[in-house]
Amino acid sequence: MSQIDQSKIRNFCIVAHIDHGKSTLADRIIEQTGLLTSREMQAQVLDNMDLERERGITIKAQAVRTVYKAKDGEEYIFNLIDTPGHVDFNYEVSRSLAACDGAILVVDAAQGIEAQTLANVYLALDHDLDVFPVINKIDLPSAEPQRVIEEIEDVIGIEAQDAPLISAKNGIGIDEVLEQIVQKIPAPKGDANAPLKALIFDCVYDSYKGVIVFCRIMEGSVKKGTEILMMATGAREEVVEVGYFGAGQFIPCEELSAGMVGYITASIKNVKDTAVGDTVTDAKNPCAEPLPGYKKVLSMVYCGIYPADGAKYPDLRDALEKLQLNDASLFYEPETSIALGFGFRCGFLGLLHLEIIQERLEREYNLDLVTTAPGVVYKVHKTNGECIELTNPSNLPDPSEIEFMEEPIVSGEIMVTSEYVGSIMELCQERRGRYLGMEYIEGTRALLKYELPLNEIIYDFFDALKSRSRGYASFDYDMKGYEQSKLVKLDILINKEEVDALSFIVHADSAYERGRKMCEKLKDEIPRHLFEIPIQAAIGGKVIARETVKAMRKDVLAKCYGGDITRKKKLLEKQKEGKKRMRQVGNVEIPQKAFMSVLKLDDRD
């Protein structure tokens, strides 16, 4: 088993825009290579977290190994490495791509190429992968395979005339895909006798085995007993087990050698020791230098996460600890808010990552959370020459101590059909975008290039983009760097008391507008109390907007007959429960969702 002919291995991934059918095609490949019977198939084998299935996206890269008997009569080993499709996980995508030798590009026969398709294809081409296209969903009434083939050739510049025309959903054309994998994806090359050099492209934590490292062996080999060294983190361990990926299970084997994709376990307790992108080598016979491309993952978006019930703080801490075991890109540290009590400041790769973590905390750990408005990392240059990285608006120094501030800027590409170019440009303008240029693709579609402040796109940019283009716009971005900017801290006062958890940093020019909308929003979110409640937005103590929640006048059931008592009690119980989900600030009770109000200020649509 250990002596595998490299020419019979194909390591590849599938790249596509969300919803173009990547996971479904993966399922069909697994099914038709006969590893599993139809009965054993779960609807989507690669996505084994519930959450992923519901969102229709793949969160963490995973891999599966199958065996295919080709028309030439030979058996080939396919290692299909799944990649996350979202820009938040770009770095993880790039590491997964580096573990492959080729890629299948799936394009929807009706939708054609989208911004994310381009971003992923370019990423694949950057990694020198051989890419061949597949046209999916050809059975849709709106399918235009020939137009999409031409588009691929024009825009991406790869040969597409013999692209398989398939329907992954209905199993049409899959045989042709399998044959093209054999013919068009190159076999791995790599000296099995050289010192061990393996790329980590993912890892998961297992309570029995410790950290399970997913890797591609570039050179050399590894087996039980090998003492391995992680070159970036410096961690050293003795290998306990090696193996490959069955569908949904780990299958141990004797040895992994150059060209193979598999896993290593080594009683590693801390997921931080196994950074994605790091190189694994033999501690006793190390390779000369690590594989290129390793980056330390940085959090781009921060927010405060608090338990709705203060007593659940230890539970929240335990849950974050467990999630971090599997997700080294999740950052957290304890913080305290006057309004919300004890909680954590958490850092994420992006807004989607934030939402996923939030949902997992609520769903898998049954926690009721209060989340504050997400923000980015600002650089605050103080008059004394010191520069601090600000992740929590409450920690902004006094304006007199600030020389200037910088905010992160991204370069973004938006692909949109030409009729919506105007409204999308308007949106980018409103979000302080700097126009860089526009390219037309086959007459009807345009690729807009903008530089945008990250803090303008983490709120509701995606939603706004979709609603202003009737769902046709797609967006992709890359970090560009930091730029000086005129930023202020907007404070919210409820019943004259400043609520720290509602403060946020905003560009000076949009502060008034944001403050006004925020007050309006909070007026709707905060229920009537026994007394009148003023809601004010202020910058540095100066009030710029005000709303009032009127005092409660009526809250009584006129009628209560015998039979009504059970119902009446349920009503009172609901009222009492509702109160529990509120946060007491001074003598005002604020509902949890009010703390996220700032996210929903773009109500023009």
Next chain:
Amino acid sequence: MKKELMLYLHVPFCVRKCHYCDFLSAAHPMEKRSLYVKALQREIRERGKEYSGRIVTSVFFGGGTPSLLSPAQLLELMTAIRETFELSETAEITMECNPGTAEEGKLRGWREAGVNRLSIGLQSMKDEELKILGRIHDRETFLRTYEQARLAGFTNVNVDLMNALPGQTMQSWKETLEEVLALEPEHLSVYSLILEEGTEFFEWNGQGRFTGSLAIPSEEEDRAMYAYTGERLARAGYAQYEISNYAKAGRECQHNLGYWTRKDYLGLGLGAASLLGSVRASNETDLDRYLADPLAGRREEILSRKDQMEEFAFLGLRTIRGISRREFYSLYDENVDALWGEVIRRNVADGLLLDDGEFIRLTKRGLDLGNYVMAQFLLD
């Protein structure tokens, strides 16, 4: 002394359903009505066996429209009650009556069968308001029914009214109230409209139909009507004794007071609710199933000590008398203040509760915000 028991009998028939009504009632055909009376008799006799040692102090025929019962049907039911239970000579026997469903002969028949209190569902003296509510009667019809009730010898009459209706103004409400006061009923119930889910009103409101000339009075107007009602009725000699109920001296409805003080009551008929010691029960709600077997399909819930104490508090707070510390202690062997001392202090400070050392009751503002206060009396 024998243990007391109150009886509630549900009559789920209507000529047609009113647009705001979410009670268990419908326009069932005639044959169903007589089958129902038979089934109800059976339930009285069978279910009643368990309570034969009790003395019945109150009987209440509610609905629906109990006044659709003929005197003969009512007599059958009263006979079943008399043969099953010991009926107190001073028992309050109430019949709900809709204007236009009873003339003098029928009313006399009921009186002869034992009914001694009539509750007439007027709701409004304004024909246009009655129309929107979907009532089958108009002002004239009510006046005739009221007059015939007096002629038939009823000396204890309640009139049901509603305010905060679509299109109602303070002016139209005052006029309704004045006309009713001129008739000098012994008792008045005044309910402010609740839009109940599942009713036509709820749906119409969702569709935005209650705007302009049909606007539902705002919370502020609603409370102004409520405050006016209390003052005007007090001047006319009616004392408020519950959130929505007013009576001349000695004419408080014993049956409803029993609900608010958690006396034992046995509910008979479709969907009727009972409270018997620590058991709350409710009958089958499907008419055909009830007709097939009036004893089946009853659901029972055992009330915990906590449930009972909470109910005592929030039902007691509905009454103007309030919660008695002594009564609570004698029932539950526990002090009101040990459970709710902090809640009482806070609400007294907020001006929502009055505490005279023995009784705890809602203030004027507290009556407007009853749910807000009562919810705080639920225990953890």
